[in-house]
Amino acid sequence: MSATLLGGALLVAQLMLVLAMALAGWRLFQGPRAQDRVLAFDALYLDALLLVLTFNVGSASTLYFEVALVMAVFGFVSTVALSKFLLRGEVIE
Amino acid sequence: MSAAELPLWAAIVMSLLVLIGAGLALAGSIGLLRLRTFYERVHAPTLAGTLGVTCILVASMLHGSLVEGRPVAREIVLGVFLFLSTPIALLLLVRAALYRDHVAGDRSVPAADTGRPDDDPSGSAKRARDASHAAPDQTQ
Numbered sequence: 001m002s003a004t005l006l007g008g009a010l011l012v013a014q015l016m017l018v019l020a021m022a023l024a025g026w027r028l029f030q031g032p033r034a035q036d037r038v039l040a041f042d043a044l045y046l047d048a049l050l051l052v053l054t055f056n057v058g059s060a061s062t063l064y065f066e067v068a069l070v071m072a073v074f075g076f077v078s079t080v081a082l083s084k085f086l087l088r089g090e091v092i093e
Numbered sequence: 094m095s096a097a098e099l100p101l102w103a104a105i106v107m108s109l110l111v112l113i114g115a116g117l118a119l120a121g122s123i124g125l126l127r128l129r130t131f132y133e134r135v136h137a138p139t140l141a142g143t144l145g146v147t148c149i150l151v152a153s154m155l156h157g158s159l160v161e162g163r164p165v166a167r168e169i170v171l172g173v174f175l176f177l178s179t180p181i182a183l184l185l186l187v188r189a190a191l192y193r194d195h196v197a198g199d200r201s202v203p204a205a206d207t208g209r210p211d212d213d214p215s216g217s218a219k220r221a222r223d224a225s226h227a228a229p230d231q232t233q
Contacts (some may be wrong), residue, residue, distance in 0.1 A: 009108030010111060053150065072174055073174070087185070
C-alpha cells in the first residue's frame with residue numbers, strides 16, 4: 001500500500017519534472033537573447049537535479065545524492081562562467 | 094528496510110512533499126516560458142530553487158532516515174549549497190543582462206554597476222540627455 005502510493009507519487013513527480021525540463025528547454029531553444037538562454041539552462045539544470053533527487057527518494061542507495069551534489073556544483077559553475085562571459089566577453093581575465 | 098515496509102504516514106508525507114516540490118518546479122518552468130520580459134523571467138525558476146528543493150530534500154531525508162534506521166542529514170549540505178549558489182549565479186546573470194541591455198541602447202533599464210571606470214563618469218549626463226527625447230517603453 002505505502003509502496004504503491006509512494007511509487008505512484010514519484011512517477012507523477014518525475015513526469016512533472018520532465019515536463020518542467022521540456023518547458024525550460026523550449027525557452028532555451030527560443031531565446032530571444034543570450035541571457036534568456038543562460039537562465040533557461042540554469043533552470044534546466046535545477047530541474048534535472050530535482051529529478052535525480054526524486055530517484056534518490058525511491059532508492060536505498062546514496063549514489064543519486066552524490067550525483068545531485070556534483071550536478072549542483074557544475075550547474076553553479078556553468079551559470080557563473082556563462083554570466084561572466086556575457087558580461088566581459090571572456091571567462092578568465 | 095525497503096520501500097515496501099515504509100509506514101503509511103511516511104509514504105503519505107513523502108508523496109505530498111515530492112508532489113509539491115515537483116509542482117513548484119513545473120510552475121517555475123511555466124513562468125519561465127510565459128512571462129514577458131527577462132527581468133520577470135528571472136524570478137520564476139527561483140520557485141524551484143528554494144521551496145521545490147526544500148520539499149524534495151526533506152522527503153529525501155525522511156526516506157533515508159527510515160531506510161537506514163538512523164537520522165540522516167546529508168541533504169542539508171546540498172540545501173545549503175543551493176541556497177548560497179543560486180542568488181550568486183542569478184545576481185551575476187542579471188548584472189550581465191543589465192550591462193548588455195545598456196550597451197544595446199535599451200534605456201528602460203538602469204545602468205549596471207559593472208565596476209568599469211569608463212561606464213560611470215558620463216552615466217548621469219547620458220541618462221539626462223536621453224530622458225529628454227527617448228520614449229519610455231516599459232514593456233520592452
